[in-house]
Amino acid sequence: MLQTLPQQLYLLCYTVDKGKFQLDNLQGRGQLLRAGALTELARDGLLGAEGRKVVRKPGKTPDDSFAAAVWSDLPDSKPKGWLSFVHNKAHTAETPVRDQLAAAGEVSVSRGKVMGLIPADRVTVTHPQKVGALQERVRDTVISGNDPASIPLEELAMAVFAVELELTCVWSRAEVRTHKQSLKELAAHFDKTVPGLRKALRDSYLSSRAVGGGWSA
DSSP, rough: OOOOHHHHHHHTBBTTTTTBBOOOTTTTTTHHHHHHHHHHHHHTTTTTETTTTOOOOOOOOOSSSSHHHHHHHHSSSSSSEHHHHHHTTTGGGGGHHHHHHHHSSEEEEEEEEEETTEEHHHHHHEEEEHHHHHHHHHEEEEEEEOOOOGGGGGHHHHHHHHHHHHTTOOOOHHHHHHTTTHHHHHHHHHHHSSHHHHHHHHHHHHHHHHHTTTOOO
């Protein structure tokens, strides 16, 4: 199965050496998944991004149900700011993407309790080695030094978004500092391609982190 960008972003948040999704890598994941779907819609010409605002363009409804839902949320006439389309329905984003991965056999879901008290779904990654390879691919996008214009948009998005959400399962803070210039160049190219989306994701993440939001598997 060819995974969608939101599905890959979901798995990207997994910490392979600890065998779990760590809480500090889950804050903002709903926004991350929606940003992934919006990136795919931009790639496929189904949205317009001008003046740091977004508008839905006419076209065939995406085959992927999650992307279709995100697309239907967008305004179809007057462009509006990105933030609400990244942030407002973030709490509804994780379950449909997780269920797609479960149906594909990439994760399993069981019922458990957080701290022995709060009922919660426990998500187990079926093929952690594949997640490790995905994370290395994201890292290589930065380390390789390739021209940002030569990098496919979905690969570019994973590299840029992993930094905006401070995913420690991909980069340590020291590594982010080491590769600061490369990351800056990748972010600048992403901003030219989908202007306004990266900033909206970062703003949404910082807002959620301030109140402890987005902690789920």
